[in-house]
Amino acid sequence: MLQENKIIIKEYNFYYNSSPALQDINLQIRPNEILAIFGPARSGKTTLLKSLNRLTDLVYGSNHTGTILLDGADIYDPKINLTQLRRRVGMVFDLPTPLPMSIFDNVAYGSRLSGITQRKRLNEIVEKALRSAVLWEEVNDRLHTSALRLSGGQQQRLCIARILALEPEVLLLDEPCSGLDPISTASIEQTLVQLKKDYTIIIVPHNVQQASRVSDRAGFLLNGELIEAGPAYQIFTRPRDRKTEDYITGKFG
Amino acid sequence: MMHLRTRFITQNVAKVLIWVAALSTIGVMILILFQILEEGLPVLHLKFFLESPRSMGREGGIFSTIIGTIALTIVALLFATPLGVGTAIFLREYTRESRISRIIRFGTDCLAGVPSIIFGLFGFVFFVIYLNMGWSILSGGLTLSAMILPTVISTTEEAIKSIPYTYREVSYSLGGTKWQTVTRAVLPNALPGIFTGIILSVGRSIGETAAVILTAGSSLIMPTSLFSPIRTMSVHFYILAREGISMEMAYGTGATLILFVLAINIIANWLLNRYIRHRT
Numbered sequence: 001m002l003q004e005n006k007i008i009i010k011e012y013n014f015y016y017n018s019s020p021a022l023q024d025i026n027l028q029i030r031p032n033e034i035l036a037i038f039g040p041a042r043s044g045k046t047t048l049l050k051s052l053n054r055l056t057d058l059v060y061g062s063n064h065t066g067t068i069l070l071d072g073a074d075i076y077d078p079k080i081n082l083t084q085l086r087r088r089v090g091m092v093f094d095l096p097t098p099l100p101m102s103i104f105d106n107v108a109y110g111s112r113l114s115g116i117t118q119r120k121r122l123n124e125i126v127e128k129a130l131r132s133a134v135l136w137e138e139v140n141d142r143l144h145t146s147a148l149r150l151s152g153g154q155q156q157r158l159c160i161a162r163i164l165a166l167e168p169e170v171l172l173l174d175e176p177c178s179g180l181d182p183i184s185t186a187s188i189e190q191t192l193v194q195l196k197k198d199y200t201i202i203i204v205p206h207n208v209q210q211a212s213r214v215s216d217r218a219g220f221l222l223n224g225e226l227i228e229a230g231p232a233y234q235i236f237t238r239p240r241d242r243k244t245e246d247y248i249t250g251k252f253g
Numbered sequence: 254m255m256h257l258r259t260r261f262i263t264q265n266v267a268k269v270l271i272w273v274a275a276l277s278t279i280g281v282m283i284l285i286l287f288q289i290l291e292e293g294l295p296v297l298h299l300k301f302f303l304e305s306p307r308s309m310g311r312e313g314g315i316f317s318t319i320i321g322t323i324a325l326t327i328v329a330l331l332f333a334t335p336l337g338v339g340t341a342i343f344l345r346e347y348t349r350e351s352r353i354s355r356i357i358r359f360g361t362d363c364l365a366g367v368p369s370i371i372f373g374l375f376g377f378v379f380f381v382i383y384l385n386m387g388w389s390i391l392s393g394g395l396t397l398s399a400m401i402l403p404t405v406i407s408t409t410e411e412a413i414k415s416i417p418y419t420y421r422e423v424s425y426s427l428g429g430t431k432w433q434t435v436t437r438a439v440l441p442n443a444l445p446g447i448f449t450g451i452i453l454s455v456g457r458s459i460g461e462t463a464a465v466i467l468t469a470g471s472s473l474i475m476p477t478s479l480f481s482p483i484r485t486m487s488v489h490f491y492i493l494a495r496e497g498i499s500m501e502m503a504y505g506t507g508a509t510l511i512l513f514v515l516a517i518n519i520i521a522n523w524l525l526n527r528y529i530r531h532r533t
Contacts, residue, residue, distance in 0.1 A: 053426065058421075083429070086426055086428045087427075090426065093422070093426075099420060099423060100532045109437070110427035113428055113429050113433050113437070114428065146533050159423075166427065
């Protein structure tokens with residue numbers, strides 16, 4: 001069956017103050033898959049993720065050419081509703097970023113921004129999101145204590161719940177396990193696999209092993225160029241490009 | 254060996270000097286407090302607080318000057334807080350470093366260095382005479398608000414600057430607009446810093462004399478509206494002492510002033526700690 005692509009990136013270039021960060025990126029992302037974007041530091045992974053919901057707009061002096069289509073619609077269309085785009089394409093950052101407020105208020109933050117104030121409705125949204133992020137059981141007895149008191153792994157799942165509360169279509173995860181211990185990492189990876197049935201997930205894994213554990217497809221990014229992309233089993237066992245192979249086998253990185 | 258010995262001596266000399274500096278600071282503070290409170294506390298009775306001054310302040314209490322001080326400070330804050338916080342938000346969130354922001358910042362820095370008497374003169378010429386508002390709470394409050402504006406702006410700016418960039422990024426990534434991000438992710442976290450700036454400003458307003466005499470007058474009559482002239486506690490203290498009316502009453506007023514400022518600081522600290530504890 002021919003699957004329609006969720007996101008299509010065409011000839012996309014991105015510059016910070018005219019120095020190129022991404023060059024001629026062409027990539028299709030299918031619905032309900034986990035795509036891993038991996039590569040060494042400063043190869044443009046975060047920039048690529050942030051381009052997908054235009055968080056790159058916040059960077060002064062940045063610039064782009066090319067197109068990115070979400071469900072066939074250009075996200076750089078001047079008529080697009082930017083806040084709506086960021087709700088549809090949610091992002092989780094590399095370090096847990098709870099806001100200094102209660103667990104409940106963190107998860108309800110986005111819903112409140114969109115004008116939902118009914119307590120009952122918010123309760124439902126928060127519970128559902130925390131359950132999806134596999135955090136409900138651990139925190140349901142202290143929803144109104146500060147989110148800063150959670151452990152690192154719990155904070156990161158809270159950030160995932162905060163995004164899920166908005167019922168996005170695409171999840172962007174930028175090294176979501178970088179500050180976490182192996183147990184927390186495992187629980188987040190399990191969460192991701194569960195979330196796959198409802199969301200399209202693009203993850204920057206924090207190492208090649210994680211990429212191979214969680215992803216369906218993978219893309220290797222090096223110095224702002226997408227060297228190759230394909231099914232995960234192929235990329236991690238029989239990469240087509242020599243540079244990919246060298247990186248995966250640890251010759252550089 | 255010689256080298257070690259000089260280092261040892263330097264170390265000890267430095268230690269002594271630093272201790273002397275710290276202890277003399279505390280010593281001077283205690284001396285001032287002790288002198289004022291020793292002379293002033295015996296005067297303090299409920300009547301002293303609740304009766305209005307009679308015969309130029311020689312007798313009676315200081316009730317009208319307490320009311321005058323509070324009214325003047327509140328008016329000054331009502332103008333300075335929204336203006337100052339608004340300017341700081343503009344500088345930090347709505348513009349990048351540019352010519353405009355540099356001009357505004359340079360302007361506020363200059364304002365901060367202007368002696369208060371100059372503000373008083375300006376207030377006298379502009380509010381009292383030109384706008385014909387007379388010696389009044391409003392003239393005085395507006396003058397004081399111009400005087401404390403730089404403090405409010407710079408402390409608010411510092412507070413906003415210390416908010417991590419990630420808070421903003423998170424708010425935007427959850428679909429927040431700029432205004433929502435500022436009011437929900439930035440300001441609540443900057444509030445303790447902003448509050449500190451306001452408390453500093455309250456202290457300056459309460460303590461100001463020269464600018465207040467020029468713009469709010471020195472009337473001992475109980476104010477009835479924003480256009481009534483008033484006398485603040487500091488001005489009352491100054492006049493009682495300067496004109497030799499009653500040193501006893503002057504010290505009483507001084508002691509009240511000190512207790513007043515102390516109470517404000519204690520309450521402010523308590524509120525602040527409660528707020529911070531609630532959020533973290």
